[in-house]
Amino acid sequence: MLSKTLFITGATSGFGAATARRFARDGWSLIITGRREERLFALANELGALVPVHPLKLDVQDATAVADAIACLPPEFRQVHTLVNNAGLALAPAAMQNVALADLHTMINTNITGVVNVTHALLPRLIETGAGANIINIGSTAGEWPYPGSHVYGASKAFIKQFSYNLRSDLMGTGVRVTDLAPGIAETEFSVVRNSGDQAAADAVYKGTVPLSAVDVAEQIAHIANLPDHININRIEMVPVRQAWGPYAIFRE
Numbered sequence: 115m116l117s118k119t120l121f122i123t124g125a126t127s128g129f130g131a132a133t134a135r136r137f138a139r140d141g142w143s144l145i146i147t148g149r150r151e152e153r154l155f156a157l158a159n160e161l162g163a164l165v166p167v168h169p170l171k172l173d174v175q176d177a178t179a180v181a182d183a184i185a186c187l188p189p190e191f192r193q194v195h196t197l198v199n200n201a202g203l204a205l206a207p208a209a210m211q212n213v214a215l216a217d218l219h220t221m222i223n224t225n226i227t228g229v230v231n232v233t234h235a236l237l238p239r240l241i242e243t244g245a246g247a248n249i250i251n252i253g254s255t256a257g258e259w260p261y262p263g264s265h266v267y268g269a270s271k272a273f274i275k276q277f278s279y280n281l282r283s284d285l286m287g288t289g290v291r292v293t294d295l296a297p298g299i300a301e302t303e304f305s306v307v308r309n310s311g312d313q314a315a316a317d318a319v320y321k322g323t324v325p326l327s328a329v330d331v332a333e334q335i336a337h338i339a340n341l342p343d344h345i346n347i348n349r350i351e352m353v354p355v356r357q358a359w360g361p362y363a364i365f366r367e
């Protein structure tokens with residue numbers, strides 16, 4: 115039997131790298147993407163010992179580069195079974211009135227436009243695959259629950275939820291499934307990026323608690339991708355036991 119092919123964005127770190135490793139263990143062929151070439155090729159070398167791997171250095175913000183790369187996939191990688199739209203980032207963890215507009219644009223261009231770019235380019239392939247194909251979009255609890263400093267990041271993940279639902283409606287009858295997988299706090303390089311490389315600030319995010327790990331999220335992705343063809347998970351919100359909601363904020367004089 116031919117192996118299935120996974121296309122995952124943001125495979126150079128965190129959830130993406132853990133997911134690539136998880137699917138390699140199951141014998142899937144991999145198309146792994148990211149901007150950091152050195153990491154991408156290191157992962158391709160590591161996993162290439164197990165399964166066929168096609169590394170694509172790609173900035174998801176660049177619609178033309180995304181479309182060209184997907185149009186030029188080698189024949190043995192063209193039949194994509196599962197797309198995981200994972201590349202994304204948060205920046206500027208401060209009140210919206212105090213952050214740079216450029217950071218807000220970067221989040222929109224990556225977390226929204228990037229997901230649209232990759233999905234649009236791969237849809238014909240996924241529809242061709244038909245029954246059992248998956249689009250798994252990585253949303254976030256931040257797309258559902260507001261908190262200070264989440265501004266555009268949380269809103270971009272709310273987009274992921276509605277985009278996933280709307281895409282399902284368009285794909286009715288094709289057999290292609292769509293899921294919004296929305297994790298809560300998880301320890302990856304996410305917080306280093308969000309805090310502009312400040313490792314101490316990033317460490318403080320996870321101090322004294324037990325966050326999710328990248329492997330926890332990869333396991334959920336593998337679970338969703340391997341469900342029987344007739345099941346669609348619309349949305350999963352997964353959080354560590356130690357994460358729940360806070361009370362309403364009341365401003366008082």
Ligand code: NDP
Pocket residue numbers: 123124125126127128129130147148149150151172173174175200201202203204224228252253254255296297298299300301302303304305307
């Ligand atoms: P990491 O920072 O560890 O990984 C992010 C990945 O996205 C990297 O591989 C990075 O690769 C890639 N990426 C970022 N920008 C671009 C771009 N413009 N083009 C291509 N790739 C890009 O974070 P996580 O693994 O934690 O995050 C993965 C996803 O999960 C994100 O969408 C994030 O919003 C979401 N998420 C994270 C949570 C958490 O607490 N960690 C919780 C809920 C959701 P490179 O820099 O090489 O391009």
Ligand code: 8X3
Pocket residue numbers: 253254255256297298299300
């Ligand atoms: C990332 C999770 O809690 O930092 O999407 O918003 S959180």
